Amino acid sequence: ITIGWWLIQNYIDHKDAFYFITETAKIYDQFNTAGFLQKLVQYPVFVFYTAPLTAVFSFKIIYESFKGKEFTL
Structure with missing residues (x-):
């Protein structure tokens, strides 16, 4: 559910x-191995954690807000 929610947002x-993936990939395109490591580590950590x-x-x-009817941040 959460992965779908992020994709929809x-x-x-x-x-x-x-x-998120395309914009962060632009940052690491200038580095040789950083782009590979980013895809190997950063994406799974973000998506699954x-x-x-x-x-x-x-x-x-x-x-909790709906349960207690407290509509404050």
């Missing part, structure tokens, strides 16, 4: 579901 915001973790925290806050 990227598409809505930037008209490109893989905006960072995105789900931040989504879980977000859903927790949203749930």
